[in-house]
Amino acid sequence: MSEFVISARKYRPQTFDTVVGQQSITSTLKNAIKNDHLAQAFLFCGSRGVGKTTTARILAKTLNCFNRTEQIEACDQCDSCQSFNTGASLNIYELDAASNNSVDDIRSLIDQVRIAPQLGDHKVYIIDEVHMLSASAFNAFLKTLEEPPKHAIFILATTEKHKIIPTILSRCQIFDFQRIKVKDIANHLAVVATKEGITADPEALFLIAQKADGALRDALSIFDQIVTFSGNNIQYQHVVSNLNILDYDYYFKFAEFALNEDIPSSLVLFNDIVSKGFDIHNFLVGLSEHFRNLLICKDEKSIGLIEVGDLVQQKFIDQSKEFNHHIILRSLSVLNKADVEFKSAKNQRLLVEVALMQLCSLKSESEKKNP
Numbered sequence: 001m002s003e004f005v006i007s008a009r010k011y012r013p014q015t016f017d018t019v020v021g022q023q024s025i026t027s028t029l030k031n032a033i034k035n036d037h038l039a040q041a042f043l044f045c046g047s048r049g050v051g052k053t054t055t056a057r058i059l060a061k062t063l064n065c066f067n068r069t070e071q072i073e074a075c076d077q078c079d080s081c082q083s084f085n086t087g088a089s090l091n092i093y094e095l096d097a098a099s100n101n102s103v104d105d106i107r108s109l110i111d112q113v114r115i116a117p118q119l120g121d122h123k124v125y126i127i128d129e130v131h132m133l134s135a136s137a138f139n140a141f142l143k144t145l146e147e148p149p150k151h152a153i154f155i156l157a158t159t160e161k162h163k164i165i166p167t168i169l170s171r172c173q174i175f176d177f178q179r180i181k182v183k184d185i186a187n188h189l190a191v192v193a194t195k196e197g198i199t200a201d202p203e204a205l206f207l208i209a210q211k212a213d214g215a216l217r218d219a220l221s222i223f224d225q226i227v228t229f230s231g232n233n234i235q236y237q238h239v240v241s242n243l244n245i246l247d248y249d250y251y252f253k254f255a256e257f258a259l260n261e262d263i264p265s266s267l268v269l270f271n272d273i274v275s276k277g278f279d280i281h282n283f284l285v286g287l288s289e290h291f292r293n294l295l296i297c298k299d300e301k302s303i304g305l306i307e308v309g310d311l312v313q314q315k316f317i318d319q320s321k322e323f324n325h326h327i328i329l330r331s332l333s334v335l336n337k338a339d340v341e342f343k344s345a346k347n348q349r350l351l352v353e354v355a356l357m358q359l360c361s362l363k364s365e366s367e368k369k370n371p
Contacts, residue, residue, distance in 0.1 A: 007220040011192050015073045016058055019051050020188050020216055021180035028175070029059055030072040038063075039173035041145055041154040043130075045161040046177030049215025053128055055177075056155040060084075060092045060124035063153070064117075080119055091117045091124060098129040106133070106140045113144055113152050122153050130156040131163035138165055145171045179214025182206065182307035188216065189223055193234070198227060200234040206309040207239045246278055248312055251290035252319060258331065258359040259322055266356045280352055281342055288335040294320045295328045327362050334358045 013019045016026040032038050042059075044052040058074070061084045065074040074081050083089040093112055095105065109125065117123045127133075133141070145154060145168065156172060158164060186202070186209040193200040208226065212219035222243070230238040240247050250273065257266040273283055296302045297313075297320035306313060320328075338355040345351040 007192055007196075007224050008217045011195075011220065013051070013054050013058065014076070016055075016062070017071065017073065019055055019058065021184045022051050022055065022177055025055065025175050025177065029055070033059075033062060033068075034072050038153065040148050040152065041172045042156065043161070043164070043169065043172035043174045044155060044157045044177060045174065046159070047179055047214060048159055049212070049217035049219075050177040050180055051216065052157040052177055053126065056124075056126045056157060057092070059155065060122075060126065060153075063122045063124065064089075064091050064119070083119070091119065091122065092126065093123065094126045094128065096128050097132040101133045101137055103134070103136045103140050106137045110140070110144050113149060116149070116151050121151065123151050124153045124155060126155045126157065128157045129159070130168075131158045131160045135165075138168060142167055142171075180216050181214075182209040185209035185212055185214075185216055185219045186309075189219060192220070192223065196227075196232075198232045198234060201236045203309040203311055204234050204236040204239045206307075206312075207236065207243075207245065210307065211243060211245065244278070246273065246283060246286055248290075248308075248315070251287055252315060254287060254356070254359070255290060255294065255319055255323075258327075259363065261360050261363055263357050263360045266360055267353060270353065270356060274349065280348055281339075284335065284339055284342060284352055284355070288332065288339060291328055291331045291335065294323055295325070295332070298323075298325060298328070330362050331359055334362070
C-alpha cells in the first residue's frame, strides 16, 4: 500500500520560479545571489501559508548549489542539492522559535554559527516564528545578528512583525510576503489536479481558493479534503456541500427578490438558510459582499476587483445591469447598519429579517422620491 503524502508537502515549491504569488521577492533574491549582494540577515513577514519558510529553504539550497542554472536556480543534481533533498545537509539549521524560545536555545544556535561549512560556502539559519523568542533570547541573539561570521546567513520568519523588537528589525533586510491572490491559488490547484489525474470544475477551484483566504497551504489542505469526499471528479456542488458554504445562487436570489420587491420569498429563503444551520452573521456579510460586487460590476474598469470564476463574474455583470447605483448604495447602507448593530442586537434574526424587508422596499422608496 503506497503511503499518502498531503498535497501541501508533495507540491511544495522546490525552486524560486515555482513559488506562487511572490514574484517580486523571488526576483530580488535571485538578483542578490547573481550579483553577490546578499544581506547576512533576512526577515520574511506575512500571514500563514504564503511561502515564507518555503522561500527560505529554496534560498538556502540555491546559495550552496555548486552548479546553479542561468536562471539562478539550484541544479538539484550536485552533492549539496542531494544532501538538502534527503534532509542530510549540515549547512541548513532550522529552529522553531515557538517551542525553542529560551536563552539556552539561542546560545546553542550561536555555538553552531561559529562552525564553518564543510560543503559549500554558506551556513543558513532559519528561525521560524521568531516573534516567539523571549526578550532575553532576543538580547542574546543581537550581537551575533549584528556581526555574524562571513559564512553565516540568518533568515527569520514571522507572522507578527509588530512583535519583533526594533533592534532586530534594523539588522535585517525585510521582505513582506503578500496574501496570494485567489486567481493564482485557483491556477495552482488546477495544475495540481492535472498532475493527480483529477478533473475539477474551475468554479469549484475558485471557491476553494476563496475559502483559503490567501494561504496556499490552506487551499491544498481543503483540496485534499474535497478529493477524499468526491473522488477524482470535483464539482462545484461538492465543495459547497463539504465545506458548508452558502452558494452564490442564494445571494443572487435575494438580489432578485429585492428587485421584485418580494418580501415573502425573501423571508422564506432566509428561513431555509437558518434551518440548514448557516451562521446568520456570515450570511449578512456574504450578502453585503454580493451587493459590493454588483456595484463594482457597474463599471468595466473595476470588474477585475472581484475574485470569482468567469461564469460567476458574468452573472454579476448581468444582474448589475438591472440595478441602478442609487439602489445598490442604499442596499449597502442598510446591510452595513445591520452588520454594525448585529453583535448588540437581542434578536439577531429579527434584525436581519428587517434588513431584508428594507432591501425589498428600496425600489418603491426610490420611485416615490423620483416620480
